[in-house]
Amino acid sequence: MLFPTIDFAIFFGVVFVGNWLVVPHPRISRVLVLVASYVFYAWADWRYVFLLAASTLFTYVGGLLVQRALSDRRRRAWLGASVAAQLGLLGWFKYYGFVSLSLDNALRHLGVHGTPVPLVAAAALPIGVSFYTFMGLSYVVDVYRGTLRTAPFLDVAVYQSFFPHLLAGPIVRGSELLPQIARSTQRDPRRIDLTEAAFLVLGGLFKKVVISSYVSSAIVAPVFSDPSLHSAPEILLAAYGYGVQIYCDFSGYSDIAIGCAKLLGFEFPRNFDRPYTARSLQEFWRRWHMTLSSWLRDYLYVPLGGSRGSRSRLYRNIMITMVLGGLWHGPAWTFVIWGAIHGVVQCAGHLRRDWRRRHGRPELTDTPLARWRQRLVTLSIVSFAWLFFDANSVNGAFSLVDRLVTTWGEPAPLVRLPVVAAVAGSLALQYLPHGWRAAVEARFVALGSLAKGVALGVALMTITTLGPSGVAPFIYFRF
């Protein structure tokens, strides 16, 4: 079930009422949320609920065995087994085809022509598997580190399957959500932050349905699907456009998830913080998909050694983290290259800062002009890397890069003022001061209930009207 659909609106209405009616009953409350989450997940394909259940079982049993182990050696062994089980599920469903294909092609290049590596014909990628696997892993590792106590099975099941975060995050840590589940009877049905939740949900819908869809259909999809037919100006606009599209799509989804959780009395961490205002790639990753970047930092980069040790170790750790972070997004070499670009540029940033420090200069020049230059350079590097992220293949990505350099004289019919305005305007919106939203929210808060409902209804109608016809939300078609 996807958020911007009538199905979800009705589903959420029912869950909302049930959730608050059973607040005084902790067990019923958890069971209700669990059943609702599994229904939500089964809506598209019921078979994958078994995968979710298996992942939950691995998480719960893994945490229990790690906590109850009597020696460090056993704790490490159970941790390793639990991580292997979780990653095994993820690997089978998400990476098996990619690995077999790469292996098969590598063997062919080496002149080994044998029986092709067996491929799974019918395995389709289960939605959300990367997200809930990472949540399960963080739970077991936190138990191992002693920063989290094991929770009852029902709590772990709710933690891992809670429907607002299930399909696309945010990746919520056990330490963030489990205490809220444990204290769920203390949620106050008279203290719901309707204003923030409504702004998050409708703002997320606007970003996803209106901006992301428009930019995608107007420039990104045509260019990325057929690079050979488009000129440099179109590819350049598509690169920046894809940055806007993926930000609006993903942050919009996160906003809706956070808003829905808030309406049910749960708090999720923020996932995006105006990433295109970043002045360096390091800062970009502190603002982009924050729950993933902090996960990679805490469970991969730091255990590898982080910035401790020699510079070469630092660069190695950055590259491993970014490349695996890239691969987390999907089983393709394009994602590996995307991660590698981010890694290389971050290493280059460290080298540059070291050089400046040695020469007695500040790490970053801090004048207004320099700040804007740094932002533009960071945005451009991120946009360049998106070419690899969204390309159909590595060859397709290099074709985009090649044409970006060589086809400046060719016509660019897709570069039109409305598209340029949409892309530039969306980027500019990131620079709006925080105060504007507080001012709008204050006006909304001052309205009565009826006026609030009408205002939200008009806003919803505006979103559905501005969204292109055929967008998934309100049309009952499968494709």
Add this chain to the structure above:
Amino acid sequence: MSWSRRAPRRTTRGRRHVAAGQVLFVGLVCFVTWLLLDARDLYDSALSSPLGARRTVAVAVLRPIARASAAVGLDRIGRGADRALGRDGTPGGSVVAVGQVRVAGPTPSPERLPRVTPPSTTSTAAPAPPPRPTRAAGPPPLAQPGPGRPITLLEVGDSIGEDLGYGLGDVLASDAYVRVVQDAVGSTGLAAIGYYDWPAQLEVELARYHPAIVVVMLGGNDAQSFDVGTRYIGFGTAAWQRVYGARVARMMSEATASGAHVLWVGMPVMSPAATLSNAAMVTENALFAAEARRHAGVAFLSTWRLLATPAGAYSQYLPNGSGSLVQVRDDDGIHIDAPGGTDLLGRAAVAAMERAWRVRL
């Protein structure tokens, strides 16, 4: 429960945190306001959705709301917005013309040329519809495109047709004399023509682009029942075959009457895990092939074997021309993956056209 009773009326004014009952009230008002303002579009959307209990309920609920909305004039807001946005209610997908002239490129290797024949039907295929009069003569022979004789190829269909369009665009990108217009639109087909009327839209496109070749690939959304007037037409029944076949025939006739040759591309085998049934695809393919036989100037390309293992089974990965395994299908088990699958399909379609009409593209 006291969560709604304790909160006095209108306490949301000036308060950031409110009671669940008031959130519910605000949500309901929001939903009703939106329903009233957007009732016309929602009702139209419900009408064009696949037949079944879901559609019946949606239509029953939305019909009186749409009437009420029209009675008080609320639907004018939506109509006005649609007019302002240039949506006048006629079907019209976004047309991405890719008409740049390119230099000649490689032609498909002969060993990969598919057969341009109807697919072998299985026992699941329903009987063909009764013969109907066909055009005595098809379009004039297709002239070899060349200097001074460039041609336009119009590609239409659904989201799988979009995949084919990408493949054709890539394969023919280097052909200096073939202009490819990709006009496939996702979520469309010939069953729900209330949502998107392809026969009507094709007439518009034919007049607009004057194509010498029309390539059609659709059917992914058509394994469904539909209404004709007040009559229920169940999927796969003789009536369904008659009506659906007439729509297919109309598209073929329109294109050939305009002087275009038509390549109708059949649906590929679907994954057993996909939401589409292969039996339905076989039914549709049999119908496409039968109609193609009745229309001069129309060729049918079966993609069943092209996108299946030698044993005829679905596979997400297949060897490409050089023997390397490539991903040819998306994770949903339905769509064609780019570039592996779209390239394979695009080359097959070009090869089929070359064989059928004795030209080199």
